[in-house]
Amino acid sequence: MAVAEMLKVRLVIHKSAVSEVISTLQNSGLMEVERLAGDNIESETHEHLDMLPLPDNINILTRLVSEMNYIVDFLSPYAVRREGLLDRLSPSRLPISRKQFEAVAHNYRRYEHIYDDLFVMENRMIEIRNEKARLEHDIEELEPWRELDIPLGDAASTGRAMLLMASMDEKRLPDLIAELKKHREPFHIEKISAFAGRLYFLFVAISTDTEALTIIHKYDPVLWDFPPGTPPASIRLDQLREELNHLEQEMSEIEKQAVVIAADIDTYKAACDYLRLELERYTVLEKVAGTESVTVIDGWARARDADELNRRVHTVTPLAEVTFRNPLPGEDVPVSLVNSRLTRPFEIITRLYSLPSFRELDPTSSLAIFFFIFFGMALGDAGYGTVMALLSLAGLRFLRLSDSGRNFLQLLLICAVSTIIYGAYSKAWFGNLIFPDYDFVGGFITVMIVSLALGVVHLIYAIMVELYDNARHGDRAAAILDQGSWLLFIAGTLLFSLSRALSLPAAVGVAGNYLFAFGALASIYSMGRMQKNIPARLAVGLGTFYMSVTGFLGDVLSYLRLLALGLATGGIAVVVNQIARLFRDIPYVGLLLMILIMAVGHIMNMAINIFGAFIHSTRLQFVEFFGKFYEGGGREFRPFAAGTKYIEIIDKEGAG
Amino acid sequence: MDILGIVLSFAGAALAAGLAGIGSSIGVSIVGQVAAGLITEEPGKFGQTLILQALPGTQGIYGLLVAFLVIFKIGAIGTLKAVTPGQGMAILLACLPVALVGLFSAIAQGQAAAASIGLIARRPEELGKGIIYPAFVETYAVLALIASILLLQGVTL
Structure with missing residues (x-):
């Protein structure tokens, strides 16, 4: 049952040693770095401290990391999966030696051009997908007109005759014909095909016959109009299918290319991790302060790690001072739990x-x-x-x-x-x-x-x-009055009822009675003690007592x-x-x-x-x-550490 | 053999499994609909939403359990025992707590769980609390189950 003891840490480092110390902190993972800024720079002790200017390459690194993330995310679906079922259940991180890790990372210039290639590829893939969707839609629209063997562009009204290409609910056709016949003007309906309950047809009437037009519009038709020069449907369909084929081929070419690039995905993953770690080292700088020659890093460490932290820092540089102190009241101390293996x-x-x-x-x-x-x-x-x-x-x-x-x-x-x-x-x-x-x-x-x-x-x-x-x-006072009297009351109640149920000696029951009465009175007194006058005390005490008893029963x-x-x-x-x-x-x-x-x-x-x-x-x-x-609300202790996502460095670094 | 007693017992078992089952299916569906909406945006939360969706499902199981207790009691699997109309009525009444509370609490729990889906949409780390709110509702289904079982125990054939 323990919350780990924490110490506030302050590192004061000569600027020449800052990057070594930060690397050490990252590799050891013992210290949480706290932002030393604004309110945290106490004015009287730190009047010379300022936020340090951030190095320029932090922006470059941020961009590189997001590019590497993009590369890995893009390629992942195309990478060959060597893994079995077990690996898919618990994806392993790629084991790699520190030397390989660094070698991979030094090639990152090469990865930038891969990023550019992939970016172009992805854009083309999106274009192809959109184009394919459009073609498929067109094909679906044309399919019902396949049997119409005139060029679609020619199917238009002439000076004397009106011609409509239309589709409507198949079941309502007899009604339409009946109504048109009643109208007694010449007309012709040429059925082309029926698809999914809809009839596709040509409607011909005299061009001045607006009445026929009104009638046909009552039947919710969809009217079709193709631009002049459109060939017959069957020919146009063949053209569209051919275009679709081309696009599909291009798509599979691009995917093949992606598979080829994805063969190297492990390298990109390693580079991604390397750059991220480096970026994290730089972002720590956002939290430190310093003067021209000295940098100060504040943070927290578990008390039991203090010596180890001290040793690690001093192994890399003599130009650093590590101090520890106990947390002050009111400080926001991070929490780390210590429990036995079993709990x-x-x-x-x-x-x-x-x-x-x-x-x-x-x-x-x-x-x-x-x-x-x-x-x-x-x-x-x-x-x-x-x-x-x-x-x-x-x-x-x-x-x-x-x-x-x-x-x-x-x-x-x-x-x-x-x-x-x-x-x-x-x-x-x-x-x-x-x-x-x-x-x-x-x-x-x-x-x-x-x-x-x-x-x-x-x-x-x-x-x-x-x-x-x-x-x-x-x-x-709270311990004795609130919990103490309440415990007495419960103990009394238990003794009393158990002595009845198990027919224990009468004395137990009597003792229970007294405990019960005393506990109840004490509880009523303690629960009302915050009130000023006696009636209010009694009322609040009784009320709270009643609520506590029913609450306990409910629990x-x-x-x-x-x-x-x-x-x-x-x-x-x-x-x-x-x-x-x-x-x-x-x-x-x-x-x-x-x-x-x-x-x-x-x-x-x-x-x-x-x-x-x-x-x-x-x-x-x-x-x-x-x-x-219990209240809770603690903040987890999150030490600054080398958290890799894809790779696992197998040869652990020695001291520092 | 008096058929009325058996009929009443069957009615009890049917109501217990039926009403509680209806409640659970509605409750689970309420959560499912909200969850599907969240998954369109964030597919990664599927596991978490599944946990919340399962919560209002227990009432159906409690109802089924009581139905089986009745089935065993009257020997509906195997040879039927003699059940007087009075005993049958008692069995029917004993089934009502789990049937009715199961029906309504599962729906209410579904609504609470659906609200929790909204909670994890914004704050996935609070799944624990999101489970606890709907779990409160279930308390009353549990108490109803206990009441039904106690009442059933009280009927001796």
Whole structure:
């Protein structure tokens, strides 16, 4: 249960050594650099310090990094994938030696022309895509007119006759013809084709017959008009198809070219990382201040890393001074958590809520034990626990994981152990697959009592943590009055009700009664103590006390979700088995079907319930437990380090 | 054999699985629609939205669980037991908490989860909190499930 001790670091460096020191900081990853500007330059001690002018090449570097990013992003889809399934699950970073790394990076002038080439290629690809879309649209429009063998450009009205190329809803054609016949003027409809419920046709009438035009417009036609000189549809279609073919060929040529360039993608990735690291070294300069000959870098380091940081800096240069001091009240100290190997995975839960602030308790180890128990009960099937354990073990063994990924799988593994213990105790192995006498509702009342009891224990623990936290910060009054009296009240209530339920000696009950009464009075007093006059104290005290009691009861009932989730897992698992067994007696395929149904059913049930168990165990921590004492809001300690995206330097640099 | 008792029990099981299932499907759909909108802009958040979309799905499972408890109780798989109309009515009533609360809480939870999609659209690092808000709604579905199971336990055939 700890938030790491932090020290404020100040490096004072002669300007000739600045770049070495910054490289060292980046490679060691021990120090977070804090911006030394504005308010941070305290006027009386730093009146000679100024922001340093940034070197010009920072702009060049920024451009190069974005160009390299573009190259890598553009080429990635065209790079040959050598990787198997495993690599795709956990993409590996390319191992490379420091020497290779630097050699690659020194060629970056060459990469600029590749950037230009790719840029041209991409623009042409976009043009081609747009052009293709246009052609495809034209082809779609012309296709219905394929059977019309006159040049489309000639299909226009003459002096005496009007000619329309139109399409309309096929079903309404008889109505149109009937209406035109009623009109008693000559007309002709030449059907060309029918496509997707629409009829494509030529309509001919006398050019002065505006009435016919009005009639035909009532039927929502789409009218077609092709520019003069357009050849017949079939010929035009062939032309368009040919153009389309050309474009497709050009596209595949460009893609082939991209594949050729992408063969070197590893080099570009390395260069990208190299330039980024360099850019980061320069951007640190935005945060430092100095005089003409001296540069000052401020920041934070973990107390336990102080000596190492000091040593590393002094190995590269004698022209630097490192000083450490304890954080001052009111300073925004970054937070780094320290937990044992067993509780570290539970930091995920703490982080999900919020990191503790620097002066707060780290709740991780407290929540670990409860989370462990809750998850086991909520999932509660040893079979599922075993599958979970095997999967997370396999993941830990075979996948290349980031720290957070590793922690998550470890958390799953620990939770799986809890599940196996609880499931084995209640004989649940894939429901009743192994023990036919497993009865998932059998222990209903017992599990209900256990859930509620766990809730009471968890809540009392929360109050005790709150008490400890108050006492630690010197607020004895709050510790004794608020949490102390409340604890007495709960203890009294428990003694009293347990003595009834378990028929303990009468004295226990009596003692409980007194504790109960005393605790209640003390709570009412303490809750109202902020008020000035006696009636207000009484009213506020009673009101708050009533709310606290009902709140506590509500909190305890919330732990029934452990029972409900366990029941849901067990119930559905039993049902899966039951349904699967119905298929067993089908000849030949029965056994196969049964196994298939069981596999699918159990996998789904397991996935849903692992998810549910995780969420609800977390919720019990966040709402019922953290709600009592925890605030969070800490800022993560992010040391300045060589974070590469694509490559991994395999020969670790020695001292400095 | 008195068929009315069996019919009432069937009605209870059907309501539990049916109404809670309807609620979950609506809830999941509400989240899905909002999530699809977010994914058009940021495909990388698919995993996170999937978690939120799964949240209102549990009510359907609770309903199904109670339906199965009824099915086992009256022996609907295998040989039917004798159920008096009174017992049948009791079973039907016992199913109502999970059926009704399942129906409405899943929809409400879907709306809360949809709001959380909006939260992770802006601040993906706050997924934890985005899960907790809808998880609050589920408390009442859990309590209803407990009530239904307790009531069912109370009916002896």
